[in-house]
Each structure stands twice: as C-alpha cells, then as structure tokens.
Amino acid sequence: MTDLRYACRMFARNPGFTAVAVLTLVLGIGANSAIFSVVNAVLLRPLPYADPDALVMLWEHNFPRDRPTNVVSPANYLAWKDSSRSFTDMVAIGTSDDNLTGAGDPVKLSAHTLNGDLFGLLGVGAALGRTFTDDEYAPGGEPVVVVSHDLWHTRFGGDPDLVGRAVVLDGRPWTVVGVMPDGFGLLDERIDLWKAMPFDASARTPEGRWLRVVARLAPGVSLTQTRAEMTAIAQRLVERFPDFNTGWGVNVVPLHEQMVGAVKPALLVLLGAVGCVLLIACANVAHLLLARSATRRHELAVRAALGASRARLVRQLLVESLLLAGLGGLIAVGLAAWGTDAIIALAGERAPIPRTAEVELDTTVVAFTLVVTLLTGLLFGLAPAWTVSRAPLEGVMRQASRGAGEARSSRRLRNSLIVAEVALALMLLVAAGLMLKSFRGLLEQEPGFRPQQVLTLKVSLPTSRYPEGHQRVAFFEQLLARLEGLPGVRAAGANPWLPLDGMGAATSFTVDGRPEPPAGQRPVTDVRFVTGRYFSAMGIPLLRGRLFDGLDGEDGRRVLIVSEAMVRQLFPDEDPLGKRLHISWNGEGPDEIVGVVGDVKHSGLDVEPRPMIYWPHRRDPFPFFTVAVRSDAAAAADLSAATIAEVHAMDPDLPVFGVRPMDDIVGASVAQPRLTMALLLVFAALAAVLAAIGIYGLLTYWVSQRTREIGIRIAIGADPQRVMRLVLGQSLALIGLGLGLGIAGAIALSRVLDSLLFEVSATDPATLVTVSGLMLAVGLVACYAPARRATRIDPAVALRAE
Numbered sequence: 001m002t003d004l005r006y007a008c009r010m011f012a013r014n015p016g017f018t019a020v021a022v023l024t025l026v027l028g029i030g031a032n033s034a035i036f037s038v039v040n041a042v043l044l045r046p047l048p049y050a051d052p053d054a055l056v057m058l059w060e061h062n063f064p065r066d067r068p069t070n071v072v073s074p075a076n077y078l079a080w081k082d083s084s085r086s087f088t089d090m091v092a093i094g095t096s097d098d099n100l101t102g103a104g105d106p107v108k109l110s111a112h113t114l115n116g117d118l119f120g121l122l123g124v125g126a127a128l129g130r131t132f133t134d135d136e137y138a139p140g141g142e143p144v145v146v147v148s149h150d151l152w153h154t155r156f157g158g159d160p161d162l163v164g165r166a167v168v169l170d171g172r173p174w175t176v177v178g179v180m181p182d183g184f185g186l187l188d189e190r191i192d193l194w195k196a197m198p199f200d201a202s203a204r205t206p207e208g209r210w211l212r213v214v215a216r217l218a219p220g221v222s223l224t225q226t227r228a229e230m231t232a233i234a235q236r237l238v239e240r241f242p243d244f245n246t247g248w249g250v251n252v253v254p255l256h257e258q259m260v261g262a263v264k265p266a267l268l269v270l271l272g273a274v275g276c277v278l279l280i281a282c283a284n285v286a287h288l289l290l291a292r293s294a295t296r297r298h299e300l301a302v303r304a305a306l307g308a309s310r311a312r313l314v315r316q317l318l319v320e321s322l323l324l325a326g327l328g329g330l331i332a333v334g335l336a337a338w339g340t341d342a343i344i345a346l347a348g349e350r351a352p353i354p355r356t357a358e359v360e361l362d363t364t365v366v367a368f369t370l371v372v373t374l375l376t377g378l379l380f381g382l383a384p385a386w387t388v389s390r391a392p393l394e395g396v397m398r399q400a401s402r403g404a405g406e407a408r409s410s411r412r413l414r415n416s417l418i419v420a421e422v423a424l425a426l427m428l429l430v431a432a433g434l435m436l437k438s439f440r441g442l443l444e445q446e447p448g449f450r451p452q453q454v455l456t457l458k459v460s461l462p463t464s465r466y467p468e469g470h471q472r473v474a475f476f477e478q479l480l481a482r483l484e485g486l487p488g489v490r491a492a493g494a495n496p497w498l499p500l501d502g503m504g505a506a507t508s509f510t511v512d513g514r515p516e517p518p519a520g521q522r523p524v525t526d527v528r529f530v531t532g533r534y535f536s537a538m539g540i541p542l543l544r545g546r547l548f549d550g551l552d553g554e555d556g557r558r559v560l561i562v563s564e565a566m567v568r569q570l571f572p573d574e575d576p577l578g579k580r581l582h583i584s585w586n587g588e589g590p591d592e593i594v595g596v597v598g599d600v601k602h603s604g605l606d607v608e609p610r611p612m613i614y615w616p617h618r619r620d621p622f623p624f625f626t627v628a629v630r631s632d633a634a635a636a637a638d639l640s641a642a643t644i645a646e647v648h649a650m651d652p653d654l655p656v657f658g659v660r661p662m663d664d665i666v667g668a669s670v671a672q673p674r675l676t677m678a679l680l681l682v683f684a685a686l687a688a689v690l691a692a693i694g695i696y697g698l699l700t701y702w703v704s705q706r707t708r709e710i711g712i713r714i715a716i717g718a719d720p721q722r723v724m725r726l727v728l729g730q731s732l733a734l735i736g737l738g739l740g741l742g743i744a745g746a747i748a749l750s751r752v753l754d755s756l757l758f759e760v761s762a763t764d765p766a767t768l769v770t771v772s773g774l775m776l777a778v779g780l781v782a783c784y785a786p787a788r789r790a791t792r793i794d795p796a797v798a799l800r801a802e
Contacts, residue, residue, distance in 0.1 A: 040364050107655045117131070
C-alpha cells in the first residue's frame with residue numbers, strides 16, 4: 001500500500017507522462033478486448049443447445065464439382081436415418097417463404113420445414129404452448145405452426161392467446177401451437193416460423209437435392225466412427241442407385257464449425273493483429289518508463305544505500321507499472337464496449353457475423369481484460385525495473401554526480417524495443433496491404449452484368465391462390481409489362497435466383513447424339529428460369545443467336561439459352577446454335593439451343609463462372625421470382641414505391657420484400673473481406689502511429705542524453721548536416737533492422753493469410769517493397785524533429801555546466 005500511495009503521488013505530479021502512458025495502453029487493451037468479445041461469442045462460447053458438442057450437420061459431398069456441403073436428397077436422408085447407428089436422432093430441414101395475410105399489411109415470412117423433432121434434438125422447448133407431436137410429422141397431419149418469439153411480439157403484440165388461433169399463410173389457415181423462446185434459431189438464420197414436413201413413400205425415390213440435415217451423435221460415438229459409418233452407407237447407396245449417387249459421398253461437420261468456420265480465419269487474424277498492437281503499446285510505455293527511470297537512478301541508488309533490496313526496488317517499479325496498466329484497463333473496458341458496437345455496426349446485415357446477437361461484455365470478456373491488463377503491466381514494467389535495479393550502486397552515484405547518460409543495458413533494451421515495434425508494425429502493414437490489394441482485385445472482377453441503376457424486388461405467389469402454371473406465368477408477364485410502363489424504366493425481367501444473392505439450382509445433362517457418359521460422370525450445369533426482358537434488365541450481353549420470345553416454352557417449343565462457359569466446355573470448335581441437350585429436370589426430352597449469352601458470376605466475384613442454361617418461365621412455372629428493373633438515373637431514386645404499388649395493384653395481399661438496388665447485392669457479396677480489410681487497415685495504421693511515437697520518443701531521449709557530446713561536436717566545427725547524419729544514422733540503423741525482421745516475420749506467417757486473399761500471393765514482392773518504403777517514410781518523419789532539434793543545440797548552453 002505504501003508503494004501504491006507513492007506511485008499515485010508520482011503520477012499525479014507528472015500528468016503529461018501519465019496521460020500519454022494510459023492513453024497508449026487504453027488503445028492497445030481496448031482493441032484487444034473489443035475483438036476478443038466477438039471471438040468469445042462467435043468461436044469460444046458453446047452453442048445454446050443441450051450438449052452442443054454432439055450436434056453435427058450432414059451434407060452430401062459432390063466429388064466431381066468439389067462441393068463438400070451440398071444439400072441432401074430426401075431419399076438419401078431417409079436411407080441415412082434408417083441405416084445409421086451413430087446418431088440418437090436425425091432431422092431434415094427445408095425452407096419456404098410464406099405470405100402472412102390478415103391483421104395488417106401482408107408480409108413475407110421465412111419458415112423452416114421439419115421432418116423430425118428438431119426442438120427435441122436441440123433440447124429446446126417452447127416458451128409458450130408446445131412444439132409438434134409425432135402425429136403432426138406424419139402424412140395427413142394437421143396444418144400447425146410454431147412461431148418465433150420475435151414474430152409473436154412484432155406481428156401479434158405478444159398476445160398469449162395466439163396459441164390455438166389460426167393464422168393465414170399463403171391463403172390457408174394454420175393453427176399456432178407454440179411460441180419459441182427469444183433468440184432461438186439454427187445456423188444463425190432469421191426464421192419466423194416452423195412447420196412439419198411429412199414424407200410419403202414417393203420420397204424414397206431419388207430425385208432432387210434440397211434438404212439440410214442436423215443430427216445428434218450417440219453417446220460415446222466419435223466423429224471418426226461416424227464418418228466411417230456414413231461413408232459405408234454412401235457406398236451402399238451408390239450400388240443401389242448408381243445413376244443418382246455415383247460421385248457422391250457424405251460429409252459430417254460439427255454444428256459449431258458449420259456455423260462459424262467461414263469467419264474463423266479472419267477473426268483469428270484480427271485477434272493476432274490487435275495482439276501486435278498491444279505489444280507495440282507495451283513497448284512504447286516501456287520506453288517511457290525507461291526514460292523516467294533514468295532520471296530516478298539517483299533516487300533508487302539512495303534507496304539501495306538505505307537498505308532497500310533489489311526485490312524491494314523491483315516491487316516499487318512494478319507497482320507503478322501495474323497501476324498504469326490498471327488505469328488503462330479500466331478505461332479500456334469502455335472503449336471495448338464502443339469498439340464492439342462499432343464492429344457489429346460496420347458488419348451490419350451486409351457482412352453478418354454469426355452469433356453477433358450473443359456478443360456482449362460478459363464476465364469472460366471482463367476477466368480477459370483483467371488478465372491482459374495484469375500481463376501488460378508485467379510485460380512493460382518488468383524489464384525496465386530489472387534493468388534499472390541491477391545498476392551498481394557506486395557507479396550510479398558517480399554518474400548522477402556528473403550528470404552522465406543512461407546505462408548501456410538500458411540503451412540496449414530501448415533499441416531492442418524500437419526494432420520490435422518497427423517489425424510488428426511492418427507485419428501488420430503487410431497484412432493490411434495484401435488485404436487491400438486482394439479486395440481491389442476482387443472489385444475489379446467483371447461480374448458479367450451491369451448492376452448500376454437496377455432495382456430488385458422479390459414476389460412469391462401462394463400456390464393455394466395461383467395453383468396453375470399458366471396463372472403464375474400470366475401474373476409475372478403482366479407485372480413486368482406494367483413495370484416497363486413506369487416513367488424512366490428501360491427494361492424489366494425476372495429470375496428466381498439473381499446473381500450473387502446466395503441461391504441457385506443445378507442439374508445434370510447430356511448432349512443429344514453423343515454417347516451416354518458412365519454413371520456419375522454426367523456434366524452438370526446451373527439452371528435459371530427467366531421471364532420478360534431479363535437479359536436487358538441485367539445488362540447480360542447476347543453473343544449469338546436470339547433471346548426468348550413470347551411463345552418459347554409453350555406448345556412443345558423446348559428451347560434454351562446457354563452461357564459462354566457452357567459453349568467452351570461442350571462446343572469449343574462448333575456452332576452451338578441448333579444443338580440439343582437432354583436436361584435432367586422435370587421430364588425428359590431434348591431442348592434446342594437458340595442463343596448464347598455472356599458468363600455471369602453467380603456464386604461470388606472470386607468464383608469462376610460455371611456453365612449455365614436459361615429456360616423460359618413457361619418451361620417450369622415457378623411461383624416465386626426476383627424482379628430486376630433497369631431505369632435511367634433520374635427515375636432510380638423514386639422507383640421503389642412505384643414498383644411496390646404496381647404489385648399491390650394486381651394483388652393487394654402479396655407482400656413485396658427484398659427491395660434493394662443490385663449494387664447493394666454486389667456489395668454484400670464482398671462484405672466479409674471488406675470488413676476484414678477495414679479492421680486490418682485500422683489496426684495497422686494504429687500500429688504504425690504507435691511505432692512512430694516510439695521512434696520519436698527514443699530519438700528525443702537520445703538527443704537529450706547526448707546534448708553535451710553534440711555541443712562539443714558543434715563547438716569544434718561540426719556543421720548541421722553532419723549532426724543530422726549522426727542522429728539519423730542512429731535511428732535508421734534500428735529502423736532498417738526492424739524492417740528486415742518484419743519482412744522475415746511477414747513471410748513466415750504468410751500461410752495464415754493465404755485463405756483470405758484473392759489472386760494475391762501472401763509474399764507479394766510489390767506489397768512488401770511498398771509497405772517497407774511506407775514504414776521507412778514513417779520512421780523518417782518521426783526522426784526529423786529530434787534530428788532538427790539536435791542541429792540547433794547551442795554549445796554554450798550545452799557546456800555551461802563544464
């Protein structure tokens with residue numbers, strides 16, 4: 001306590017020193033706590049289910065296309081459920097969009113359709129009412145739903161009498177039997193309601209893949225055993241249904257890994273980055289303490305002369321450093337709260353980080369901050385304390401009497417800290433530079449369409465009111481005609497799955513007149529259904545042939561349009577027009593190629609375009625579409641309200657959702673790398689500034705300690721340029737050593753960044769040279785003011801004590 005009181009008095013007498021040291025620590029500790037609060041919620045905290053480590057996702061693995069997490073066919077799911085012994089339960093999950101009408105404006109709801117007791121499998125019961133019974137999972141069960149807590153509050157005002165009442169979904173009444181707890185969900189998706197999804201005997205015939213499967217491992221069963229069993233089952237399914245299952249296997253993924261695996265590398269890189277920032281902050285504060293300790297060597301020598309042991313002196317200095325760290329940690333908690341909110345806001349809905357609803361400054365984060373604070377205090381305090389306390393008593397007294405400079409050991413330590421700061425800052429700048437170059441390359445990718453001045457909106461027709469295909473075709477054709485009649489609209493078209501929007505469909509095919517490929521080796525193509533002037537609305541160029549006309553798809557006119565990638569794959573040296581393909585979708589029969597359009601990147605700007613076929617809407621009358629409306633610049637700002645009004649003019653009970661510009665969809669597709677890049681740039685800039693402050697502080701102190709020597713040099717004839725070279729030479733040698741170590745460290749850690757980069761090597765020479773030059777420039781700027789001050793030393797003033 002005596003040491004603590006003394007430290008408080010000393011810091012109060014030196015407010016400038018205290019403020020600089022505490023602010024430096026606040027930045028380092030606060031940044032670490034903010035990132036850790038996200039890492040803790042996303043990566044470390046167990047999932048909010050019973051025994052979450054036993055939960056896994058099951059996917060079909062498409063080996064020819066290298067897709068390890070492909071959706072599952074109902075037939076294979078049922079076979080897995082019948083044959084496997086590694087699981088206590090297994091549930092298939094589908095998705096649907098439902099239009100809720102009555103009691104307010106129509107609204108689109110997202111639903112999970114369940115074949116099995118998902119709630120029991122996860123160990124989560126209803127907050128109000130109940131979940132589904134076994135009878136309701138069987139064919140012919142009653143139409144009942146369980147609603148989310150959020151929907152219950154926002155749409156129904158939290159009415160407890162909702163349970164037992166009917167709601168109208170897609171024109172049909174469904175009875176609400178339960179309300180789930182607040183925050184319940186799976187795979188971090190926003191789901192409004194859950195419905196039972198019975199399978200009848202026809203589901204055991206292999207056809208189509210569209211399910212996701214979650215299962216619970218049996219007690220004592222390992223992932224290795226489970227994967228071995230599922231591989232054996234998959235092989236038996238290949239033998240049973242060779243045409244459907246050849247080239248397919250099973251992939252078993254822990255549920256937690258499934259949810260957070262995509263963001264884990266970026267979060268760990270960011271955690272390492274803020275760790276480097278904290279180390280640089282510690283080095284800077286160690287500089288300050290060393291400089292301050294040098295002025296206190298006489299005081300410490302007197303203490304030693306009066307009987308203080310080395311341990312006693314070290315304790316005094318450590319108490320001071322821990323007090324500084326404690327002040328920094330206390331303020332850093334507030335900065336961490338602000339920083340966490342800023343990260344989540346920066347991510348937003350465009351770059352959703354899974355489990356962000358669970359991010360908070362809980363006891364784990366506070367405990368982490370406390371541990372970091374203590375370690376920080378020890379890290380920047382122990383070395384200076386040990387260095388100063390071990391100085392010989394007699395030597396210190398003689399140096400103090402002569403006003404001599406600091407000890408050689410302290411000088412070596414200060415130089416080492418500067419080298420480490422420069423190396424760490426350079427490593428962060430290299431990482432940020434690589435991410436910036438990667439992101440710029442991503443944005444420069446040609447998506448295959450023109451997203452500017454295109455508005456998109458989604459419309460889903462309830463099959464209960466539009467049961468016939470011709471009704472759906474007529475609705476969307478009439479809607480697109482009305483939209484093209486709006487002022488400023490140039491073209492309107494529709495497609496169920498727009499590029500970069502996260503959804504799609506694919507199927508296999510054969511070429512008419514060519515030999516049938518072996519089982520499992522049929523080529524695969526993506527499939528899209530379009531209507532209206534879709535290609536004009538999206539700015540997809542026609543390369544040869546023609547686009548669809550108003551009769552294609554009717555009266556047996558089976559035609560399609562293919563992408564350039566498909567032509568390169570199938571007809572590299574032939575004219576594709578007039579060729580016929582047999583598509584494994586909704587019936588057999590050849591379709592004639594009538595046009596070729598440009599490639600479009602559907603899965604991501606970093607994914608090469610795959611072969612694609614386009615069918616006219618009449619070929620398969622889908623009930624849901626995403627409409628794309630291209631307008632001139634003047635009409636773009638006011639188009640949303642007008643398009644919604646046109647939909648409601650045709651059917652006032654249809655909700656219009658997903659209204660956003662196509663530019664936003666493109667931006668959302670690169671939101672994750674943008675977030676990682678932005679945070680790395682912030683941390684790298686902070687590291688560079690802290691390193692510059694450290695260099696400035698070191699050189700300022702060096703000049704102050706060698707004022708007498710510099711004064712003598714000037715007195716005997718040294719010109720300002722020679723003094724400038726002397727001072728800069730001292731610092732540039734340290735900066736150069738730091739740059740060399742930083743480049744070596746960046747190359748050594750290149751594998752960490754490889755998975756985050758696009759078309760950029762983690763050891764990109766241009767980035768290494770550019771960033772090294774930038775860091776050198778930062779160092780020179782930091783050196784200039786102290787070096788300039790050294791050239792202006794007055795010899796008479798410097799030697800007055802002599």
